[in-house]
Amino acid sequence: MSVPETARAVIIGGGVIGCSVAYHLAQLGWRDVVLLERKQLTSGTTWHAAGLIAQLRASANMTRLAKYSADLYARLESETGLATGMRQTGSITVALTEARVEELRRQAGMARAFGVEISELAPDEIAARYPHLNTDGVRMGVWLPGDGQGDPSNIALALAAGARAGGARIVEQTRVTGIDRVGRHVRAVRYDGPDGPGRITAEHVVNCAGMWAREVGAMAGATVPLHAAEHFYIVTEPVAGLGRLPVLRVPDECAYYKEDAGKLMLGAFEPRAKPWGMEGIPESFCFDELPEDLDHFAPILERAVERIPMLAQAGIRTFFNGPESFTPDNAYLLGRCNEADNLWVAAGFNSVGIQSAGGAGMALAQWMQDGVQPFDLGDVDVARAQPFQRNRRYLRDRVSETLGLLYADHTPFRQKATARGVRRSPLHDHLLARGAVMGELAGWERANWFAAPGGVAAYDIGWGRRPWFPNWAAEHAALREGIGLYDMSSFGKIRVEGADAAAFLDLVCANRIDVPVGRVVYTQMLNSRGGIEADVTVTRLSDTAFLVVTPAARLHADMAWLRRHLGDARAIIVDVTAGEAVICVMGPGVRGLMAAVSPDDWSDAAQPFGTAREVEIGIGLARAHRVSFVGALGYELYVSADMAAHVFETLAAAGADHGLALCGLHAMDSCRMERGFRHFGHDITPEDSPLEAGLGFAVPKDKTGFIGCDAVARQRDEGIRRRMVALRLDDPAPMLFHNEPVLKDGRVVGHVTSGSYGHHVGAALGLAYLPSELSNPAALAEGGFAVEVAGQVVPATVQRRAFFDPDGIAMRGDLPRAP
Incomplete structure (x- = not known):
């Protein structure tokens, strides 16, 4: 079959996922769809897949996609006349x-x-x-x-038949040799087929190249980490x-x-x-x-x-041995690439390609049609990919482990053992020398907790309270009752600067960004449906310069979102993460410590909450941001990487006389749970609105013109269908992590989006969305709530407000001490 000169979408790769994307685009009415396959359909990995089709996945929406796949394969035979071998065996x-x-x-x-x-x-x-x-x-x-189970090749061929029936063109024996890209837009795909080389202009390009997807992505300068x-x-x-x-x-x-x-x-x-x-x-x-x-x-x-x-x-x-592609985190890669606005990927299925392909193809096609995720796909969104993960040695080392992790114990806090140490904070060696036990996120080595002198500085993972639970509790207590220091250098830092920077950020952010210099603004970036695409702070550094701070794993996704909407605004967007360390000092005693290391005035009058200013620490300079993710009085100290060690040493030396404790990010997370702060990717996603998440305070009612404002206005007028609540187990023994069912009078009404142990309040805590009829004050006052934990139903107290300091008094000054 000949290759046309233009297409609305070019799909690269004729395995089960490429055929699924073609099928679902055709179902949406896309007629100019071309699938290019280097050899023959299914000839890479699909043909030798085991064909297991399981419904339950690690999150609600991944389960939704797997269930869709099973239903689709069951009906394809009647639609296309090709048997899929789908059999519900249990x-x-x-x-x-x-x-x-x-x-x-x-x-x-x-x-x-x-x-x-x-x-x-x-x-x-x-x-x-x-x-x-x-x-x-x-x-x-x-x-x-x-x-159940099915026949992988026949499933793919049935999808291909359905795609052809819908007008898609499938061309075999045609190898892609290059992708032409200009700026953030892919223009064309170059190929070599039976009739020689050619070039097809495309509005969209979809990389479904399986174990070749890394190399195909590289043709367009895109990161597709798999091996x-x-x-x-x-x-x-x-x-x-x-x-x-x-x-x-x-x-x-x-x-x-x-x-x-x-x-x-x-x-x-x-x-x-x-x-x-x-x-x-x-x-x-x-x-x-x-x-x-x-x-x-x-x-x-x-x-x-x-x-x-x-x-x-x-x-x-x-005796069969065949190659399959695996990703660094055992989640497949789906969605729009960070590097180009019309380059998409669906690859790296980690041996669950057959059960995933139907749903993944449906979700990607809908995303391409609408321009936004049809529902939260954060578990698999390729936007999480880090550029360094293109490194072949990193991928080789990591996939030697991730394949086995499919069947390993999926206990909380498990850390990858391979391909470690690639990204390190300027404080890394200082923290290790003081007993830090490191975890890894987005390649960053991060201190998660600290071993006591002479203790074992290593994880003992499992369910329930581990031997290091008391260490975690002590660090949590330091942040609540004394002074704790933790390293937040891994968080992403994006500098947005230019004559139009303020106006541009006011367009993409729901909160008001055109504020006085030195103000720190908490805000979300929304999509056109009012869903949360990013959860950040924005600090105005000067008339024309702003600093956007985001979670470590979200840096490149958020930069892509900003660049996607920049248009012709006069502003530049630069990743400055590595330029500054961030040392957080938090707790009711923090002002005494800061007075010991700095001549600056640390009173409320000198620096109110939500502001940033330059300060002196030791013989160095820093920028102190008076904000807190742990709900405590404190400062995030932004220090240039060259001065970070000095500032840390100065704080540590003075801290010996002030009861300073080094804390890890587990304590940061458990403190944020007590304060009810939301975590992007678990509690808030592109499927959730600020009003549903209880974040309406960050969206001024009188602000208009920002992306998503119409959707938020409609929700305010019409009301919301669900609302986020906080819950606390009445029994102090069990642990919560995420996805535990929430029950009302014995009936499942929701699930925990994120959980941790609230050491200060003395019980496990969680956040969850409940329907509006169950999350209003009257319904909550009735009680009858519980959480199922490993088969045990545990009564729970549920409320809208945080279980610690719901009015934020601690962040603005000392809480009155209990007698």
């Missing part, structure tokens, strides 16, 4: 350890919160559903009747008496089992994987297999023979 996941029991019970609660049918099974009930399973060591399991790794499975000869079976997962043994046509497949997600393709993927690669490595697979197989004894007598028909 699935069982079993637990062999107490940690896995806790995880499965929490997952069961999450499933109920998301509307997925699930039930717990005792070992004898598991054996009844899977009679070939040796239940020795099995403690319990969960049953999801809606899960191929070897994935192993065996398929037996037909086994007499096998029968129809559900999918079985035994994550504690790194194994999954699938029955198909009387044969049994055993697949593995081994703890240490084998990256592949460091030297590039051969040009001839098409329906290829990689060399067998029985030694690598042997430990999984040995345990499997004990778990499913009939495997010992079953002959092996196929």
Whole structure:
């Protein structure tokens, strides 16, 4: 088939996701859609996928997409005439350890919160559903009747048939050789096909190139961080008496089992994987297999023979090793690339491509149609990608771990062990020397908590209270009752400067930004539907210069949002994150410490809350921002990177006489939970409005002309359907993390968006959205609320206001001490 000279959308890659995007764009009425496939449809990874289709994912919207995929595949045959092999077999996941029991019970609660049918099974009930399973060591399991399996290649071909029927053109044996980009706009795709090289002008380009997606992204200067790794499975000869079976997962043994046509497949997600393709993927690669490595697979197989004894007598028909692409965080990459406004990606599916492709294709097509996310896709939004993650050594090292993490215990606070240390604060070595236990976010090494002298400076991860819980509690107490210091240097810093900077920021921000020099403004950036795209502070540094501060993982996404809306405004947008460290000193005793290291006046009169000014510390200079993410009196000290060590040493030396404690970011998070501060990505997303989130105070009623203002005005006129509330467990023992179901009179009415332990208030805390009829003061006063925690229903107190200092007195001065 010939390639046209122009297209509304060019899709690169003919695996299941490329076919899904083409299908869904055609369903939306896009007629000029062209899919280019380098070899043949499904010839990369799709053809050898296991085809497992599970409904439950890590968040409500990811579950929504997985459920959509299953429903789509079930109806494709009647629509296209091509069988997809979709079969609702159900699935069982079993637990062999107490940690896995806790995880499965929490997952069961999450499933109920998301509307997925699930039930717990005792070992004898598991054996009844899977009679070939040796239940020795099995403690319990969960049953999801809606899960199933399908034929990956046929699913992709059915989607392709549906796309063609809708007018899309699919061209095989056509390799993309380049992408032409001017500024923030991709102009055309260059290719080499059977008739020679050519060029197709495109309004949109979608990178669905699978394990080639990193290289395709690089053609346009875009970051698409993924790497191929070897994935192993065996398929037996037909086994007499096998029968129809559900999918079985035994994550504690790194194994999954699938029955198909009387044969049994055993697949593995081994703890240490084998990256592949460091030297590039051969040009001839098409329906290829990689060399067998029985030694690598042997430990999984040995345990499997004990778990499913009939495997010992079953002959092996196929030992398969094929490459699949994995990302640094085990979440796939979907959405608009940061570097170009019309360049999209759907790739890096981490062995869940079949169950994800239908929903991901639908969501991306709708996003391309409307220009905004159809609902929150933050879990997989490619905007989270960091430029350094293009590094091939980083990707090779990281995916050797992430493949195995698919079946590892998904305990809270788990940290990646590979590819660490790439981004470090100027205070990094100082903090390590004082017992810092580091976590990693967006490549940044960050002190999460501190070990006591002589203590173990390492995580002991698991559910419940860990051995370092008292350390965390002590740091939290320092921020509430004394003085705590934590390093916030990893937070993103964006300088916006120019003659039109104030007017431009007033356009993209919901709060009023044209304020006096030295003011710090808390604000959101909204999309056209009034959803929250960014949650930042903006500090006016001069008449023409502003500093936008955002969470570390959001830096590049927020810069892209700003650049996308800059237009012809006379302003420049620059990442200045590495230029300044941020040392936060917080707590009721902070003014005494600052007076000991600085000649400046630290009174309310000299620097009111919400302002910034230059100060002297030791023999250096800093800029003190009087704001707080922990709800305490304190200052964020912005210090040029060259002076950061000196300022830290000065504070630490003086702090010895003032009770200064070093704190980690776990304490920062638990303090912000007590104060009810929202966290972007969990509590507030592009799907949530400021009014729903209880942030209406940051959107002046008399401000107009900003992006999203009409949507906010409509909500004010019509009312909101839900509202964020704070909750506290009445039992001080359980822990909350996120996604636990919230119940009212025994009925699921919401789920925890983020949770932590409120050491000062003495119980676990959470935030959650509840329907308006349940979140008004009268309904909240009735009570009857509870949270399901690992299968236990725990009564909870629910209110709109924060559980600590709801009026913000502490941030503006000392709270009266309790007698």
